[in-house]
Amino acid sequence: MSEMQDYKSRLSDPGSRKFETFSYLPAMSKDEMKKQVQYIVDQGWNPAVEHTEPEHLMDSYWYMWKLPMFGETDVDKILGEAEACHKANPNNHVRLIGYNNFTQSQGTSMVIYRGKTV
Known part of the structure; x- marks a missing residue:
């Protein structure tokens, strides 16, 4: 079994903070963003x-x-x-958030543009 990696995320270091699942991955490409938006549309969110x-x-x-x-439902407009x-x-x-009408909750939420860190 391999060692688990510790992400050095600290409140005192805004550049290190992780804020949702996709933030541990490289930034999404335009095509990957489009697929995520299409998923939101396909779910009816x-x-x-x-x-x-x-x-x-x-x-x-x-x-x-x-x-x-x-x-x-227009992915390009979104x-x-x-x-x-x-x-x-x-x-x-x-x-970007996908609100689910049925459960009255967020079906998904993902940061698609990251701001500059201090």
Whole structure:
């Protein structure tokens, strides 16, 4: 059995913080992002975009970018909104959420643009 790796994530070091499953992986390519958005659409979930400053990423409050995109099924439009949020807030983390109407919860949430760390 191989040794488990300790990720040196510390509150005092914003650059080391891990904030969700995909943050342990390399940044997603445009094609990989598109596949994740297609999954959200295929599930019938409502996409939404949020953002926050890297120093506040562990807080429970993220800023909503516009309203959730209720019923939106155009993957390119969804990615366009995420990119617009990133361009308007280039130093912030931007995450994409898929809201599940049936369970009244988040079906998925992933950071798709990482902000600059201190």
